[in-house]
Amino acid sequence: MDRGRAVVGASTIGALLLAAGLVIELVPAPGLTTDITAATACAHLGEEPSTVSAWFLTQFDNDTDHGIRVLSVRPGAVEGVRLEDFAIAPHPTTTDPGLVATDDGARPPEYGPAVPVDAGFTVPAHSTLNVVGHVVSGTGDGTGQVRDIVVTAEDRLGRLQSVTQHAAFGLGPGSDGSVMTFNCDGT
Incomplete structure (x- = not known):
């Protein structure tokens, strides 16, 4: 018994x-995270919509003890603007993500070198995935935005996980002759 x-x-x-x-x-398994739950940054430059452009830098954190294989990075929506030079910035010299308004198409030097988002890459443990993009005003009134950056990664078991950063980076023509305005409404 x-x-x-x-x-x-x-x-x-x-x-x-x-x-x-x-x-x-x-x-x-835990994947990439973002501290941004809802943020908006926008720029107004001059009166001519054709001269309005801005570079944005945003980030996702890998707080895990292992690398995370990223398969794709894409915007959730692009409205009224063109998204040019959408890329990964492996080693930016700035620690402050945000928007840089400019009438020059050259990437701000603090954003550093970039690689295409469709190249596939691994975000090392305890590091940051930095995404940059160049937003240029489209036709019409020149007001528009890029919203919701979505990163799709593969976990250690080969399953796909997506994380969305609910942020908007917008452009609009200046109405008062101001050079630029940040955190403005209506874009």
Whole structure:
């Protein structure tokens, strides 16, 4: 009788350990995160919509102890503007993501070199994925925005995970002759 109880007890413990291991493997591993829950940055430059452009830099954090393989980075919506030079900035010299308004198409030097977003890359453990883009006013009134940057990555089990940064980077023509205005409404 004691031998039977030992076998049942050992089997129960083994089943519980197997179930715990299965649950650990089925729960998605943590991936990229973003501290930005909802942010808007916009720029107004001059009166001519054709001269309005801005560069934005935004980031996603990898707080895990392992690298995360990123498969794609894309905007959720592009409205009324053109998104040019959308890329990854591996080593920017700035630690302050945001918007740089300019009438020059050259990337701000503090954003550093960039690689195409469709190249596929790994974000190392305890580091940051920096995304840059050049927003240029489109036709019409020149007002528009890029919203919701979406990153799709692969977890350690090969499953896809997406994280969306709910931010908007917008442009609009100046109405009062001001050179630029940040955190403005209506874009």
